[in-house]
Amino acid sequence: MRSAAGEGRERLLEALFDEFGESGPSPSLSMRQVAERLGVHHTLLTYHFGSRPSLLGAVLSEARRRDNLVIAETGDELGFVPLCRAIWDFYSDAAHEDRIRAFFHLVGLAVYERDAYQSFVAGLDDLVHALEAAARRDGDTATEAKQRSLIAVSCLRGLLLQRLLTPEAEVDDAAERLIASLTTLRS
Template sequence: MRAPVGEGRARLLEALFDEFGENGPSPNLSMRQVAERLGVHHTLLTYHFGSRPGLLSAVLSEARRRDNLMIAATSGGLGFIDLFRAIWDFYSSTAQEERTRAFFHLIGLAVYERGAYDEFVADLDDLTRLLEAAARRDGSSATDAAQSSLVAVAGMRGLLLQRLLSPSAEVDAAAYRFIALFTKESTT
């Protein structure tokens, strides 16, 4: 008896994480090369993920889902500023650099070929929702919480991209200055 499609896909995702780690396979590997490393036929990957971009999208989406669950579990009681700092510290760490590169690689591809990355694009707002909930716990209105969270995540992504392109201590300093701007905003 064959496993349901979702189970097969989930098992393949686990195998991908086991073989390639949290960052998934290099974007330079073909579906055939990935399949060879997993010991499966490449058509199985195509069946479950559609294409190399679909495979990379699924792996990165799952990695981000796991990250966000971990961030949410460890920071459930944090306010907006402390959670913002924790998210920055997590994603700006050198341990996350390859995943951050993969994230921006897929973002660039999704801009040109949105339909191929629907799964990836669908969960882009997870961090925004985490920050929004923290802002609401701090007493912000729904509108203020939503807008502050969107600005925070957009700024953080811009700073992460800057960090990849021109790494320097100035980027980290700018990130903490950016976070501090929200502290000033919440006291006015």
């Protein structure tokens, strides 16, 4: 059974998604401004999220959780390379660009204030774990699966960042070459 506080936090997360979309509120908005847009008192946000960084982290963590469910619908029996391709196809979709920007904004802030974004940082390995499971289904050892998955996620995120910074780059072709090369990373 959920506590009233947990239910209130979930309702606030839903309200945040309804008001601001999957990217959440702009990092430049104060807690008071966010609360005003939601029609709640700012102390309610502070009670449930603690701080603006925690609120932003919670929204993007929830968005990432939802993304993982969508990606998983493509089939939790996918092998490593098809799952890498599904992840790339999902996140490289132009419809997710604002959220990708918000993700990298928060990652940048977390580099300087890791403790403030602790819950956000804690969930960053979700895709690594999903890919590890796929690599294990393909026959990789635990060590091979972990290494290939970490390489894949790091490179895919790097390519997403490259796309944001230099949209004219041929990032999709590079992503396809990367994904194809991941089959040869098996020991």
